[in-house]
Amino acid sequence: MFTARRLLLVEPSITLVITGEALARREAGDDIMILSAGEPDFITPKYIRDYAIEAIERGFTHYTETAGILPLRELIVKKFKEDNGLDYTPSNIIVSTGAKQSIFNVMESILDDNDEVIIPSPYWVSYPEIVHLAGGKPVIVDTEEDGFILTAEKLKKNISNRTKAIILNTPNNPTGMVYYKDTLEELADVIVENDLLCISDEIYEKVLYDGKKHYSIAALGEDIKNNTVVINGFSKSYAMTGWRIGYAAGPEFIIKNCLKLQGHSTSCPSSIGQAAAYAALKNKNEEFDNMLATFDKRRRYIMEKLDQLEGISYIRPEGAFYFFINISNFYGHKGVNDSLSFCNYLLKNGNVAVTPGKAFGMDDYIRISYAVSTAEIERAMEKFKKVLEMLVE
Ligand SMILES: Cc1ncc(COP(=O)(O)O)c(C=O)c1O
Structure with missing residues (x-):
């Protein structure tokens, strides 16, 4: 009665389902790697933070x-x-x-x-x-x-x-x-x-x-x-x-x-x-070049790892900080038959959170974000490989 008709057409964010569960498990003490974030893991550059603090102090409020x-x-x-x-x-x-x-x-x-x-x-x-x-x-x-x-x-x-x-x-x-x-x-x-x-x-x-x-x-x-x-x-x-x-x-x-x-x-x-x-x-964003170089290093690392995996495919990304990976060859195994069940399986068995492609309109895919620390990516890629092997064993 109190739900507007136009809201009935709107899907809640699938991304939040996986990330929410991943965060809850991390809080409970599990070692969870979260590769579903859509934001840089870097903190806002200092020159920007300093200017904002100064603006607050000057009463720009x-x-x-x-x-x-x-x-x-x-x-x-x-x-x-x-x-x-x-x-x-x-x-x-x-x-x-x-x-x-x-x-x-x-x-x-x-x-x-x-x-x-x-x-x-x-x-x-x-x-x-x-x-x-x-x-x-x-x-x-x-x-x-x-x-x-x-x-x-x-x-x-x-x-x-x-x-x-x-x-x-x-x-x-x-x-x-x-x-x-x-x-x-x-x-x-x-x-x-x-x-x-x-x-x-x-x-x-x-x-x-x-x-x-x-x-x-x-x-x-x-x-x-x-x-x-x-x-x-x-x-x-x-x-x-x-x-x-x-x-x-x-x-x-x-x-x-x-x-x-x-x-x-x-x-x-x-x-x-x-x-x-x-x-x-x-001002010039001196920190951007470093940020981009770090993203690129991670991107190359992930490509190298993905290229060693059988059964998946992806297109080499030229921008942003994501990989969109076709994992549909693994459907039909162990209850995994769409991107959401794949992500749930990966989270449950590999402690890695990624985003189901369904959120982006393509259910044969998952999205991996590399806007997370290099150490986390390295561990996540190891687990990802193991989970793929587990699915078809
Ligand atoms: C393609 C695209 N457009 C827009 C946005 C929204 O950005 P903002 O934080 O400025 O609202 C995002 C954030 O993830 C995005 O990926």
């Missing part, structure tokens, strides 16, 4: 402008120019309580009931749920056969007269795939031709390996820029998940609509979080 303080938006404008070759003004920018709220704002601003949003699968777990909450209909498009990249052809095939938007995520969570410029150009043509809005989630833009370059689809021409909202934030590149600061950049009328929503929901992002984000962009 009040509501701010709904869109976020102007000096921060000006720095975001500068970032877009320097990193992405994009020209925005502060009125094209809204700072929010994490990129998640930025995506929420945009969906709520653009969708009428049953409007469709194309979501390439595998996808970040919250996209379909955010679309549902905004009254829209997610249209999931499987990209497995195309190497986890949405092609222009597939996009075209899935457009209907109700399609309003498409979500792109590069570098991708959970696959680590990076969209190359030529693919983005082809997608941009289809998006513009069909007058869709592209929501381009670029939150992992700096977490790239093997010399790969990040391209923002919005930078590929004035037409696609007018049909794109770029989403970004501080959580991943600056190890700032708990500060909850993200942002959206796009056409002024969309940002204005987001402002209406934000003004009546959270009023503004946290002043202290904004001060920290300001410091993050104002």
Whole structure:
């Protein structure tokens, strides 16, 4: 009686089921390795923490402008120019309580009931749920056969007269795939031709390996820029998940609509979080190179270990900090017949927590995060190998 109908469509996070159990067992004294986290294991760099403390002491503790303080938006404008070759003004920018709220704002601003949003699968777990909450209909498009990249052809095939938007995520969570410029150009043509809005989630833009370059689809021409909202934030590149600061950049009328929503929901992002984000962009993040080098070392280590295992397959990640691994060859053994039962088996018998692919729309896979200490990864990979052997013995 007191559950809204639109919430009935929303799934609780499967990720939390596994992580919750893993944490409970760790607290009970078990030696559990948790490779399901979606956040850097590093602490926020010191120059950012120091500036935030100073902001508190100076009394920067009040509501701010709904869109976020102007000096921060000006720095975001500068970032877009320097990193992405994009020209925005502060009125094209809204700072929010994490990129998640930025995506929420945009969906709520653009969708009428049953409007469709194309979501390439595998996808970040919250996209379909955010679309549902905004009254829209997610249209999931499987990209497995195309190497986890949405092609222009597939996009075209899935457009209907109700399609309003498409979500792109590069570098991708959970696959680590990076969209190359030529693919983005082809997608941009289809998006513009069909007058869709592209929501381009670029939150992992700096977490790239093997010399790969990040391209923002919005930078590929004035037409696609007018049909794109770029989403970004501080959580991943600056190890700032708990500060909850993200942002959206796009056409002024969309940002204005987001402002209406934000003004009546959270009023503004946290002043202290904004001060920290300001410091993050104002100075050079000396610690980032180290963080990236550590991620890359772990990524190479895991690849080396995975390559020695039989029966699994994965695509070499080029960005973010995840592996998306096909483990379906192990289904049919010892009660394991989908990604959730696989993860439960791995947790029970190997003390390793990973995320079931079902959370990302692909039940033949699991996601391993390497945003955890190298020592934990090394032990977890040993256990993973043993559990695979156990499953088929
Ligand atoms: C692809 C993707 N987009 C957005 C977010 C949300 O980030 P934030 O912490 O800024 O809300 C995440 C977090 O895991 C993510 O993986």
